[in-house]
Amino acid sequence: MKDKLKGNADIQEAHKIYQKAFRIPENLYFYSKEDLRPEEKKFVKYCFLCEKNEIFIPNHPVPQ
Numbered sequence: 269m270k271d272k273l274k275g276n277a278d279i280q281e282a283h284k285i286y287q288k289a290f291r292i293p294e295n296l297y298f299y300s301k302e303d304l305r306p307e308e309k310k311f312v313k314y315c316f317l318c319e320k321n322e323i324f325i326p327n328h329p330v331p332q
Contacts (some may be wrong), residue, residue, distance in 0.1 A: 299317040 290311045315318055 281311060282316070286312045289315075 287308060290308045295307070296304070
């Protein structure tokens with residue numbers, strides 16, 4: 269049971285990291301408020317499907 273909870277926490281943490289990676293000024297100013305959320309969801313889904321975690325290694329700055 270603890271493994272299941274830990275796995276869920278890891279997924280939530282990865283989701284937060286991918287959201288931060290999308291929310292850069294370039295994207296925030298480019299998309300309208302109506303389009304921002306669906307595009308962010310597509311980006312997060314793409315990151316999970318392609319396992320794009322190599323972008324966020326400790327030496328690479330994660331957008332704030």
